Amino acid sequence: MTESGSGSKKKVVSLTEIAQEANVSRMTASRVLRGADGYSEATKDKVLAVAKRLGYVPNRIAAALGSDRATSLVAIALPTLSRELYSQILEGLEGKLTSMGYQPIVGVVGYDDEAEYHWLNSALAWRPCGLVIAGRVRSNANRTLLKSLSIPVMEIWNLSTQSKKPLRSDPMRVGLDHHAAGLQMGQYLSNRYRGQAGYIGVKVNDWALGVDRMQGFEEGYGQPLQSLLLNDSSSFYAGYYGTEQLLSANPSVRVLYYLDDNMAVGGLMFCQQKGIKIPGEIAVAGFGGLDVGSILPARLTTTSVRRLKVGKLAAENLIKRVNNEPVSLVDDVGFELLKGETA
Numbered sequence: 001m002t003e004s005g006s007g008s009k010k011k012v013v014s015l016t017e018i019a020q021e022a023n024v025s026r027m028t029a030s031r032v033l034r035g036a037d038g039y040s041e042a043t044k045d046k047v048l049a050v051a052k053r054l055g056y057v058p059n060r061i062a063a064a065l066g067s068d069r070a071t072s073l074v075a076i077a078l079p080t081l082s083r084e085l086y087s088q089i090l091e092g093l094e095g096k097l098t099s100m101g102y103q104p105i106v107g108v109v110g111y112d113d114e115a116e117y118h119w120l121n122s123a124l125a126w127r128p129c130g131l132v133i134a135g136r137v138r139s140n141a142n143r144t145l146l147k148s149l150s151i152p153v154m155e156i157w158n159l160s161t162q163s164k165k166p167l168r169s170d171p172m173r174v175g176l177d178h179h180a181a182g183l184q185m186g187q188y189l190s191n192r193y194r195g196q197a198g199y200i201g202v203k204v205n206d207w208a209l210g211v212d213r214m215q216g217f218e219e220g221y222g223q224p225l226q227s228l229l230l231n232d233s234s235s236f237y238a239g240y241y242g243t244e245q246l247l248s249a250n251p252s253v254r255v256l257y258y259l260d261d262n263m264a265v266g267g268l269m270f271c272q273q274k275g276i277k278i279p280g281e282i283a284v285a286g287f288g289g290l291d292v293g294s295i296l297p298a299r300l301t302t303t304s305v306r307r308l309k310v311g312k313l314a315a316e317n318l319i320k321r322v323n324n325e326p327v328s329l330v331d332d333v334g335f336e337l338l339k340g341e342t343a
Helices: 015-022 026-034 041-054 060-065 084-099 113-124 140-148 178-190 211-221 236-249 261-273 307-322
Strands: 073-078 103-108 130-134 153-158 172-176 196-204 226-230 253-258 283-285 302-305 330-332 335-338
Touching: 015 026, 015 041, 026 041, 041 140, 073 084, 073 113, 084 103, 084 153, 084 307, 103 113, 113 130, 113 140, 130 307, 153 307, 172 178, 172 307, 178 211, 178 253, 178 283, 178 302, 178 335, 196 211, 196 236, 196 261, 211 253, 226 236, 236 253, 236 261, 253 261, 261 283
Parallel strands: 073 103, 073 130, 130 153, 153 172, 172 330, 196 226, 196 253, 253 283
Antiparallel strands: 302 335
16 A cells, blocks of 8 residues: 655644643753753652653754754664564665665664663654664553654564554554464465474563464464473574473474574474484474575475565665655565475
């Protein structure tokens, strides 16, 4: 879907509005928000609560330069750079933005609402012209802050949560449907194998990564999964010991699906060490289409994702909106099932 470049911008919450809502003077509100002294704890709590509820963002550029204009900065908040999936998306974002004359400022905020909220307030205070965030479920405070912004917001990676026709007031989105990717893999494996299937992934701060993909796989495979979510980060080792744990508890598992290719390779290493034949005894599949999956003695069955394209297209669409040009509200880059030799 493409929308025209015209449209009204959201009104920026002003310091005067904060002061009026909190029933204090503008000077008092300013002192609280700048972290100066000269007010009571009750006043501080009241002003900060109002600022958070209204989604107020201070303007450091205006304070330093006497200007309220947006800069050529683009703020990018990602949950991690330790996973190759996000690092390659960032490579696409940075390359395209710099080629168009924009400067990215990057923050790694984990999957933590408070960390994201504080980083966004810090970055937005420098008045970037646009913002890129990862698509996920957010707290009310974070959603309120994002909805209050007058700058374009781009949400990347996960399109599975799109439940309504997108509006111009919504963040633009570039990514893929992870539920559909899991569904396709589940259907493919259910046509080739019979028996119990297992899933091995990770969770961070009680947030299960790749949950839409896992649910899609379960639906496609056609029976409940034996799932194991590790309190760890994605890695070869997590895939290795996660496979050991799941197979020890569920020795009848015939198919293993992993959060990503790195974990799948770890699982393959465990099976190889224990003499388990792949795919004769257990079929193994990953996600991401990472390079490591293509250099194994037996090529990994996985789903290839156009990671660089996600980053580049997100940057292009964001800058089109910055320049008030027509732009797609949602772009699905798709995915491809790679039929390897492990499943």
